[in-house]
Amino acid sequence: MGGLFGVVSRQDCPKTLFYGTDYHSHLGTENGGMSVFGDQGFYNTIHSISQAQFKSRFVEDYKRMNGYQGIGAIDDESPQPLIVRSKFGTFAIAVTGLIINKEKLTKELMDRGASFSEMTGGGINTVEMVAKLINQGDSIVDGIVKMQDAIEGSICALIMTPEGVYAARDKYGRFPLSIGENGSDGERGFAVATEVSAFPNLGYHLVKHLGPGEITLLSLSGLKNLKAENTEKRVCAFLWTYTGDPSSVYEGITVENARERCGRAMARNDDVKADFVTGIPDSGVGHAIGYAIESGIPYRRPLVKYTPGYGRSYTPPSQDIRDLVATMKLSAIRGVIKDSRMIVCDDSIVRGTQLKNFTVKKLLDNGAREIHIRPACPPLMFPCSFASSTRSKSELASRRAIRAIEGADIENIEEYLDHRSDKYREMVEWIRRDLNVTSLKYLHIEDMIEAIGMAEDQLCLCCWRGR
Structure with missing residues (x-):
């Protein structure tokens, strides 16, 4: 299944990102990665965790990272997060889920002139596929909606831009994304996670579960709902x-x-x-x-x-x-x-x-x-x-x-x-x-x-x- 963790903080966030992502280790054993954004721009690191646990592979990496917002992923499908340069500017993206009609979508995108550089096991990296689909929209939010409509399967996504972290739950809410908060007025920080069990030991309390298809922006200004949840729900039992x-x-x-x-x-x-x-x-x-x-x-x-x-x-x-x-x-x-x-x-x-x-x-x-x-x-x-x-x-x-x-x-x-x-x-x-x-x-x-x-x-x- 894989797991996602994101954080927006007024303090340096890599340590929180490191431990928050690690709390998803039970959801994958192949790939792990973290991306942060700060005064020096984007910084990304990805490792295989097939022969070593997440903490041991990333413990030195996070100490070299600086930034006030970040996203991380543990997944069996695709190495991630990826840094993407697009018409919306540069962003980092991490996803969990599966695209059943990937081959069909690949052909459609290539017929429109798209090219792919990230390959996984001889096939297209799912994360890059999602990024290409989002780039077909008029905005990041419109692109996420278009992506969710185009795919057969299920995708949850975190997209980090200089303005904050976009959190998007899959169209039918099959898999979870939840938002946590810490601090008080003027010092508030936010986190988003597949597993809310990541929150308490990092000092966050649960604010809300995102609904099916819901999109929310986490930033230092607060939480901004960008798309309401869909009415139809099919949560994985x-x-x-x-x-x-x-x-x-x-x-x-x-x-x-x-x-x-x-x-x-x-x-x-x-x-x-x-x-x-x-x-x-x-x-x-x-x-x-x-x-x-x-x-x-x-x-x-x-x-x-x-x-x-x-x-x-x-x-x-x-x-x-x-x-x-x-x-x-x-x-x-x-x-x-x-x-x-x-x-x-x-x-x-x-x-x-x-x-x-x-x-x-x-x-x-x-x-x-x-x-x-x-x-x-x-x-x-x-x-x-x-x-x-x-x-x-x-x-x-x-x-x-x-x-x-x-x-x-x-x-x-x-x-x-x-x-x-x-x-x-x-x-x-x-x-x-x-x-x-x-x-x-x-x-x-x-x-x-x-x-x-x-x-x-x-x-x-x-x-x-x-x-």
């Missing part, structure tokens, strides 16, 4: 079940609270006997705590995460790196595991390979008697079209199950979407056998929606329903 930091808040709903409600819902619909409940660190923990509270079964930690050295195992784009992180980051506690019956809560099952080959194997190798897997969302049926996560249906555990059951890939999977159907139960049983666990029971989509606490028509549920 995966933010609460997996993506978000537990302390973050989206649409006024705290991630940790939503996860605990998911866990409670799973427990209410379950009757399995076990010695303890556990969650796969980190995003499975909140779900497991909710399950333990509701069921009265104690919570224990058979697996602990070695936090100093390893990030999220789902985030890296390379399967080899995902597997390495998955096996290295979790340490098994044999004294807790041996001869135990355990309920294991996780945020989801995507491919199922890490869960099977590393987590379940570790538990079995250390003497687990029973393993009952409880994912806190329904089976993922479709790849995400709006963020750089799972791109292929064939990778998904549910699709592999359907292919095995039907003997081929099929288009109409409606029966498999209904948790009351025989086909659904057959699919889940296939996944259970493949994982080599005692039982497998997913949270139903109706219970997940209720646990999140938003209206169904305001949530993006494409990963589960394909629409």
